[in-house]
Amino acid sequence: MARNRTISKTRTSFSLRGLIRWPLHIIGGFLILSVVMVVIYRFVPPPVTLTMLFDKNGFTKEWMSLEDMDPDMARAAIAAEDSKFCLHHGFDAEAIQKAFEHNERGGRIRGGSTISQQTAKNVFLWQNGGFFRKGLEAWFTLLIEALWGKHRIMEVYLNVAETGIGTYGANAGAMRYFNHDASTLTRAEAARIAAVLPLPKKRAAVAPSGFTRRYGNSISRRVGVVRNQGLDSCLK
Template sequence: MFTVLRILAKAFGAFFALTLALVLLYSFLPVPVTATMLMDENGITKDWESLDDIDRNLVSAVIAAEDSRFCEHYGFDAEAIEQAMRENLEGGRVRGGSTISQQTAKNVFLWQGGGFFRKGLEAWFTFWIETVWSKRRIMEVYLNVAETGIGTYGAEAGAQRYFGHTAARLSADEASRMAAALPSPKTRSVRNPGGWLARHGNSIERRIGLVRRDGLDACVYN
């Protein structure tokens, strides 16, 4: 029994040390590659950019679309999770309750897909990046590793793919269309959205002003 406990303690200690080392390392170094990228059959197109070189319109757009309480929570938004569960039980369009911090933890350290084990690891890494990284760093990493198209990762590669220019000068319309497609970049059109997706993008664009007015992106820039 004591032997088993010692083995488990050593395994947890090694896991804890590895976790903290990776979180500390990526608190200042670019993330070179992720499991999602490596498993992508379409290849990888990416270009890491400092947040200084990503237009604020995109930051405001993803907060409006994905996580309006990004600056308020500590990685988990209980209200959003509860609302998502309620809406999913009622039927209709299935939505998630993951914050930008949770999505960043998943994208950087883990793999896509569900399951309680992966969700548990996601919560673990979310806690640590919220503890060690600043909100600005979380946003910077998120916008550099998120899948923005087929075989395309990050804001810069996405901007070049869809609009032919850098992420440093995205208009509110362009940023909103990218943000609208983020949950499913392989199937949602950025260049020519139609129907619900077009209306969703327009709604995000209108909310960009509210994000600025109410300081919902202030933690990224202060």
């Protein structure tokens, strides 16, 4: 009887260890895989993203290095999306708090995500998804900040961000809207592409009207501020 109890306790112990071991293996495997993916994309352009794959309109993209892209495109992105891009380490607590307070009051929804967070989401994850997705986004944001650096983050962002219906990246956006690549963008053209970024399926950079036109003009003015105040210094 005592021997049977010992065997039963041993089996229970092994069972509990198995229940604990599998989740640990899954988590450990995910951590290793995520680091490997981030290291690979530090040197290799991401071939496709989940957002592109699930885009019912298909997708058009054309990779261009940050060195070849007109510098006003990166400045416009900073002016429009993340003025503290070169100052933070992936997260802007002040912007998140302001977005929360603004959204509590109602009206047009405002996001508080940095360019780093948006890049992490666009490259490695999916759109929407709630708190679980946001948690994964935070993890990948920490990884790309540590392993990529600001220059690579901006380069990837400007090549995977949706810039129109079925159009991804500033270079593809420039060719779609202005019939030339992103190496010769004017400040106004770069600002118009940046103005499209928050709602690429509802806004167009060609002959914009209403809010998109006003927003683009505002971004164009702020591009000069970004340059003069060195807010793009981490990209040089």
